[in-house]
Amino acid sequence: MPAGGILLVDKPQGITSHDVVARARRALGTRKVGHAGTLDPMATGLLVLGVDGATRLLTYLVGADKTYTATIRLGARTDTDDAEGTVVERADAAAWADVDDAAIDRGVAALTGDIRQVPSTVSAIKVQGRRAYDLARAGESVELAARAVTVSRFAVLARRRSPDALDLDVVVDCSSGTYIRALARDLGAGLGVGGHLTALRRERVGPFDVADAVASDAIAADRLLSPAAAATAAIGALAVTADEARDLRHGKRLTGAAERLTGTRAAAVDPHGALVGVVEVRGADLKSVMNMPEEVSA
Missing domain, CATH: 3.30.2350.10 (Pseudouridine synthase)
Structure with missing residues (x-):
């Protein structure tokens, strides 16, 4: 599964949020597109879409203010x-x-x-x-x-x-x-x-503004925010080593690493800038609660 990304779209009046998702699917050549909350047809403004593997991030965006x-x-x-x-x-x-x-x-x-x-x-x-x-x-x-x-x-x-x-x-x-x-x-x-x-x-x-969104008729792959960038903006980042990234992907905890977080949750980002997943505090440890599909860094 491709890593995909987060797409910010400025929905125009008169179309549904589902219409925007359908446009994104056609423009990006994938069926795997989800959203972090709809807008009524009368409304305009920011829709946050998840594409391919990054749809897993939408869970952490739905409840944003x-x-x-x-x-x-x-x-x-x-x-x-x-x-x-x-x-x-x-x-x-x-x-x-x-x-x-x-x-x-x-x-x-x-x-x-x-x-x-x-x-x-x-x-x-x-x-x-x-x-x-x-x-x-x-x-x-x-x-x-x-x-x-x-x-x-x-x-x-x-x-x-x-x-x-x-x-x-x-x-x-x-x-x-x-x-x-x-x-x-x-x-x-x-x-x-x-x-x-x-x-x-x-x-x-949350951290995403409509000023940074693309028009619904101008959706393109080059407007995707990388999973790491989007997750970092939403919940903050924790840099992990290659060994730690491997352990997290294999379901292992990072023993004694809870003190590295100021909150209870963060985006684990590997040395190549790829999003490993989302980690949460479990006692003194950090545990991955969502792993991203591995992506090939440029």
């Missing part, structure tokens, strides 16, 4: 919490009476920090083995449990008022599993005027 920019429209609620749904309620003039900048700031502050969030009913969360969005589209009742998420930054960048709506351009830093649509819904609900998302762009996934 993320940055989004978005536009929240206050004044209307939709059945999908975004602009692709049907408006089910609009705020009347009386509802807007107390919605000033200070009230909005209080609402944003209440949704910042460690919060409990009920995901959108059109999310991909499984309920008794079926996706929530499939249940919702089939007209079935969907009740999702609140989950703990962390919104470390929720800032309003601009406000644009119209006679019956208020658009907020926002930036959000959040933990994996946070739904920006749900933030829009809950902000609008708290203000009593309803809210939904009209634009969403993922700017960052």
